[in-house]
Amino acid sequence: xxxxxxxxxxxxxxxxxxxxxxxxxxxxxxxxxxxxxxxxxxxxxxxxxxxxxxxxxxxxxxxxxxxxxxxxxxxxxxxxxxxxxxxxxxxxxxxxxxxxxxxxxxxxxxxxxxxxxxxxxxxxxxxxxxxxxxxxxxxxxxxxxxxxxxxxxxxxxxxxxxxxxxxxxxxxxxxxxxxxxxxxxxxxxxxxxxxxxxxxxxxxxxxxxxxxxxxxxxxxxxxxxxxxxxxxxxxxxxxxxxxxxxxxxxxxxxxxxxxxxxxxxxxxxxxxxxxxxxxxxxxxxxxxxxxxxxxxxxxxxxxxxxxxxxxxxxxxxxxxxxxxxxxxxxxxxxxxxxxxxxxxxxxxxxxxxxxxxxxxxxxxxxxxxxxxxxxxxxxxxxxxxxxxxxxxxxxxxxxxxxxxxx
Ligand SMILES: *Cc1c(COP(=O)(O)O)cnc(C)c1O
Numbered sequence: 001x002x003x004x005x006x007x008x009x010x011x012x013x014x015x016x017x018x019x020x021x022x023x024x025x026x027x028x029x030x031x032x033x034x035x036x037x038x039x040x041x042x043x044x045x046x047x048x049x050x051x052x053x054x055x056x057x058x059x060x061x062x063x064x065x066x067x068x069x070x071x072x073x074x075x076x077x078x079x080x081x082x083x084x085x086x087x088x089x090x091x092x093x094x095x096x097x098x099x100x101x102x103x104x105x106x107x108x109x110x111x112x113x114x115x116x117x118x119x120x121x122x123x124x125x126x127x128x129x130x131x132x133x134x135x136x137x138x139x140x141x142x143x144x145x146x147x148x149x150x151x152x153x154x155x156x157x158x159x160x161x162x163x164x165x166x167x168x169x170x171x172x173x174x175x176x177x178x179x180x181x182x183x184x185x186x187x188x189x190x191x192x193x194x195x196x197x198x199x200x201x202x203x204x205x206x207x208x209x210x211x212x213x214x215x216x217x218x219x220x221x222x223x224x225x226x227x228x229x230x231x232x233x234x235x236x237x238x239x240x241x242x243x244x245x246x247x248x249x250x251x252x253x254x255x256x257x258x259x260x261x262x263x264x265x266x267x268x269x270x271x272x273x274x275x276x277x278x279x280x281x282x283x284x285x286x287x288x289x290x291x292x293x294x295x296x297x298x299x300x301x302x303x304x305x306x307x308x309x310x311x312x313x314x315x316x317x318x319x320x321x322x323x324x325x326x327x328x329x330x331x332x333x334x335x336x337x338x339x340x341x342x343x344x345x346x347x348x349x350x351x352x353x354x355x356x357x358x359x360x361x362x363x364x365x366x367x368x369x370x371x372x373x374x375x376x377x378x379x380x381x382x383x384x385x386x387x388x389x390x391x392x393x394x395x396x397x398x399x400x401x402x403x404x405x406x
Contacts, residue, residue, distance in 0.1 A: 005033075010043060028366055028373070035062025038385045038392055040371065049396055051365075051372040051384045056203070056235045056346070059262035059318075060308055061385040067265040070304035071297065079297040083289060089299035096303050100310070101245065101257065103274035105281065108294035112234040112260030113149025115271035118288060119256050120153065120197070122273065123228045124173075125282045127194030131226055137192045141227075143179035147204030148197065148232055180210035182217035189221065195228040195256075196221075200246035203235035206379040207341055207348035215250035222255070228279055234260040234271070235346070239309055239386050242319030242344030249343065255279060265305035270298045314386040318344045321388050328397045329382075334404040338378075347382040348375070349404075361403055368399040 008016075013031045030048070034041040038061060040050050053059060060067060074089065081087045094106050107122070109115045120140060127133040142148075144159045155163045156170025164170070177184040179202055200215060202208040222229040231254035236246035238259065247254055256279055260271035269292075273280065292298065309315060322344035329340045329349060336355035341348055351358055358374035365372055375381050384396070 008043075013043070028362065028371065030366055030371065037061040038388050046369070048366070048369050048371045049384065049388075049392060051370055051382045051396065053383050053385050054266055055261065056238075056240050056383050057261035057264070058266040059239055059386045060265035060305060060312075060314060061387045062266070064265050064305075064308055066308045067267055067301060067304040070300045071267050074297050074300035077296070080292065080295045082291055083294060087294075087296040087299070089296035089303075090294050093294075093299035093303055096306055097259075097272060097274065100306055101274055102253075103257065103276060105275045105279075107273040107275075107280050107283070107288070108298070109271045109273065109290055110269040110292050110298070111149070112258070112271050113151045113154060114290065114293075115234065115258045115260055115273050116148045116154055116197070116232060117151055119230050119258055119273045119279075120195070121288060122275075122279050122283055123195035123230060123256070125287070126228060126279045127192075129282050130278065131194060133192045133194060138194045139173055139175055139190060139192045140194060141175050141177055141185065141188050141196045143198050143202070144176055145179055145202055145205040145208065146197075146199065147202065148199075179205075179208065180214050182214055182221060185218060186221050189225045189227065193225060193227050195230050197230045197232060199232045200236050200250075201241065201343060201346060203346065203381075204375055206350070206375050207346055207381060209341060209343060213250075215247065215252050219250075219252040219254075228255045228277065230254065230256040230258065232258045234258050238262040238306075239315035239318045240344055240346050240383065242315065242322050244315055246343070262309070263305060264298065264301045265308070267305070268298055268301045270302045270305075272302075309386075312387070317388075318386040321345060321386075321390065321393060322347065324390060325382065325384075325388075325393050325396075328393065329400070332401060332404055337404060342382075345383055345386055345388070349380045349382070351378045351380070353378070364403045365399060368403065370396055370399045 010031050031043045032040045033043045038049050040048050107118055109118055124138045127138040142157045148154045153171040155167050157174035158164050175188055177188045231247055233245050255277045257274040264270040326342050336351050338352045339350040358378055358380045362372055362374050
């Protein structure tokens with residue numbers, strides 16, 4: 001039976017995508033047509049528990065009714081003015097996000113990559129105009145195995161050959177150091193360093209958690225050198241790790257925090273650069289912008305996405321269910337599991353070399369109604385919506401155990 005309203009079969013969809021689309025993804029062959037909470041359904045009506053959450057953009061669950069209401073309501077009023085005019089939603093979004101995160105200034109953008117690019121631009125300008133770095137000399141430090149998006153400047157400082165090969169020449173001014181190594185940061189600092197850009201936990205690299213004390217050491221080093229600490233919390237932020245921001249686990253505050261993904265609960269691309277210092281203050285009229293950034297639809301959606309995250313206790317649930325899920329995974333008795341690691345509901349299983357590709361296990365889990373995605377060859381990431389319940393985790397575990405025992 002085919003429950004899709006389009007009348008196309010799964011192989012039709014795959015064939016059309018293959019013929020007409022750029023092949024820059026290798027998705028699981030499941031064609032989703034509906035989502036609600038932690039669940040999604042394919043065009044044949046099969047039901048799956050989503051353990052990826054669109055790379056953590058769906059922290060609030062699929063089609064959250066509160067966010068949907070905000071989207072529909074605002075769509076009937078006003079969707080886009082551009083920033084040539086003001087709209088009656090932007091100020092309210094600024095107030096909400098600043099109150100929640102303790103930030104002082106906000107730059108609204110759309111995609112995560114744009115937030116990263118925007119922060120790098122602002123940090124450079126701050127370096128020249130406030131720190132006093134000589135013209136054209138600004139340096140920004142980043143980490144090995146980083147993932148900050150796909151635009152040219154960003155892939156230029158990626159260390160993943162797949163992300164960067166044949167996309168050069170690249171933007172100069174970046175220096176790469178090992179992740180989790182505070183001494184390497186101290187050594188890399190020069191008088192021209194304007195910023196250190198880092199993920200609190202490296203998500204795409206495979207949920208890599210730095211050693212205890214790393215982020216607080218990083219905070220101290222950046223302060224000592226008058227360097228802007230930019231934390232990319234596009235994946236780790238908004239409750240994913242069991243705190244609103246992952247920086248809270250280490251009791252630090254970044255100078256600039258980047259949010260995206262779950263900032264809209266998956267309804268709409270919304271990202272933001274949040275600043276504690278005067279970094280964003282250096283941007284004047286005409287020096288940066290985005291036609292869609294800060295549009296009233298985005299602002300209304302983001303406000304609702306933030307509200308339900310807090311009001312419905314999703315952050316606390318992520319902490320409790322994350323611990324429960326990690327304990328359950330760690331108790332699996334399997335020769336092919338090398339390690340289970342995670343924080344909150346950002347979790348990875350690392351397979352041993354002899355296990356074969358992680359993709360194979362994701363496909364086996366798909367057959368059992370669990371959707372997850374490998375990251376690199378040997379890592380399976382589990383990042384379900386933050387509303388997941390104990391019973392649902394128990395059910396997921398019933399699917400995972402036989403797959404990893406096989
Ligand atoms: C997803 C992600 C980005 C890029 O966001 P896009 O919306 O895909 O451009 C940047 N940084 C991190 C840590 C991410 O996980």
